[in-house]
Amino acid sequence: MKAVVLAAGEGQRLRPLTLTRPKHLIPVGGKPFLEHLLAALREAGVSEILLVVNYKAEKIKEHLGDGTKFGVKINYALQKELRGTADAISTAESYVRNDFLVVNGDILLTSNVIKSALDIHKENKAAATLAAVLVEQPEHYGVFKLKGNRVAELVEKPSPEAAAGNPINAGVYVFSKGIFDVIRRTGVSPRGEQEITDSIRLLIEEGETVVAAKIPSGEWLDIGKPWDLLDANMRVLRQMKSETLGSIEENTHLEGQVFIGEGARIRSGSYIEGPAFIGEGSDIGPNCFIRPYTSIGKKARIGNACEVKNSIIMDGAHIAHLSYLGDSIIGEGCNLGAGSISANLRFDSGPIKMRIREDFVDSGKEKIGVIIGDNVKSGIGVLFMPGVKIGCNSWIGPGTVVYSDVPSDTILTLKQQTVQRKR
Numbered sequence: 001m002k003a004v005v006l007a008a009g010e011g012q013r014l015r016p017l018t019l020t021r022p023k024h025l026i027p028v029g030g031k032p033f034l035e036h037l038l039a040a041l042r043e044a045g046v047s048e049i050l051l052v053v054n055y056k057a058e059k060i061k062e063h064l065g066d067g068t069k070f071g072v073k074i075n076y077a078l079q080k081e082l083r084g085t086a087d088a089i090s091t092a093e094s095y096v097r098n099d100f101l102v103v104n105g106d107i108l109l110t111s112n113v114i115k116s117a118l119d120i121h122k123e124n125k126a127a128a129t130l131a132a133v134l135v136e137q138p139e140h141y142g143v144f145k146l147k148g149n150r151v152a153e154l155v156e157k158p159s160p161e162a163a164a165g166n167p168i169n170a171g172v173y174v175f176s177k178g179i180f181d182v183i184r185r186t187g188v189s190p191r192g193e194q195e196i197t198d199s200i201r202l203l204i205e206e207g208e209t210v211v212a213a214k215i216p217s218g219e220w221l222d223i224g225k226p227w228d229l230l231d232a233n234m235r236v237l238r239q240m241k242s243e244t245l246g247s248i249e250e251n252t253h254l255e256g257q258v259f260i261g262e263g264a265r266i267r268s269g270s271y272i273e274g275p276a277f278i279g280e281g282s283d284i285g286p287n288c289f290i291r292p293y294t295s296i297g298k299k300a301r302i303g304n305a306c307e308v309k310n311s312i313i314m315d316g317a318h319i320a321h322l323s324y325l326g327d328s329i330i331g332e333g334c335n336l337g338a339g340s341i342s343a344n345l346r347f348d349s350g351p352i353k354m355r356i357r358e359d360f361v362d363s364g365k366e367k368i369g370v371i372i373g374d375n376v377k378s379g380i381g382v383l384f385m386p387g388v389k390i391g392c393n394s395w396i397g398p399g400t401v402v403y404s405d406v407p408s409d410t411i412l413t414l415k416q417q418t419v420q421r422k423r
Helices: 033-043 056-064 085-088 109-124 177-185 197-205 226-238
Strands: 002-008 048-053 071-077 100-104 105-108 127-132 143-147 150-155 168-175 211-213 219-220 254-256 258-260 269-274 276-278 294-296 307-309 325-326 354-355 360-363
Touching: 002 033, 002 085, 002 360, 033 056, 033 100, 033 109, 033 197, 048 056, 056 071, 071 211, 085 150, 085 197, 105 168, 109 127, 109 197, 109 211, 127 325, 143 168, 150 197, 168 219, 177 197, 177 307, 197 211, 219 226, 258 360, 269 276, 269 325, 294 307
Parallel strands: 002 048, 002 100, 048 071, 127 211, 254 269, 258 276, 276 294, 307 325
Antiparallel strands: 100 168, 105 219, 127 168, 143 150, 150 211, 354 360
């Protein structure tokens, strides 16, 4: 069975992190989440993969190559314009010969999900099999209405009442090769795209067998918004095994599952409470507290007496002494001055809203810190309020309290008046 992985999208909801990389290469648990997807495919027995790419395709190709180092064979297809999922799948017509698997490239899942979809497809000799999962707020997704395990109807953007109790589209499909003929007959949606859900509706209307493979919610996660990255990081770290390849000085304490990469240095007085990941060549401490669900990339520096919890710190980031980061994501090459603090909790403990594109979106999370793009610099004593985002290459002046998002390539400084007089 060959797999087609859809990895062409821009990931606008994950900006500023996707201004400098495709979303599929954002790291969780120490490596890009696309690598975790490839591992799940390999464990499910799928070794030949076609990656459909567009946005920053060269970075995906450079990172993954032909797939040899990941134990799979990777080919690439370019979706010249982002014209929808059906259009993306159509690029695979010359690649597949029989039934084939399709997986959205922005989900985290286990090999069991893939095996379940393949088994259900084979048992039912289906034209299409769709993975279905129950979530807390199905109205935010497309939902299925089922009769037994047959898909009777697909509903996009349902009302909360219509969505209640129905599983959502998990972005995992198995198709017969006949889907390409159906795609050719699929019209363009109101947003100007060819949607694979419209192709599946045609299959249902024509009486073809379309079935659902029900999967457990704990084995699947959609990664569409910044806080989803923290959830994905948490799930990956829970499965990680402890290993120490770097150096640990005296008077340090490691508790739980902790991975320390080659060449990393944990200085005296540091306390690391796992699950936590420390990338190769990174330098931690002295006297740091690294709390659970923290992932620190390669060649990062966490200075004296810092505390970091439930955060993703990317390659080459420097966090100066006496800083606190919680529930935050820090991009590559950032340099945060001494005493930088991320607030991550509202006074009323209510859910934190974050600007996604043009709207403020309720994250449903009680704690979210700051999301910082690549190559941001901040002076000493900068305070970041909950849920703010800082664009790439921006500078934040010392002593500034950041209450709202800062665009890329911006200098934000504190303007203050001082009074000087004789004693």
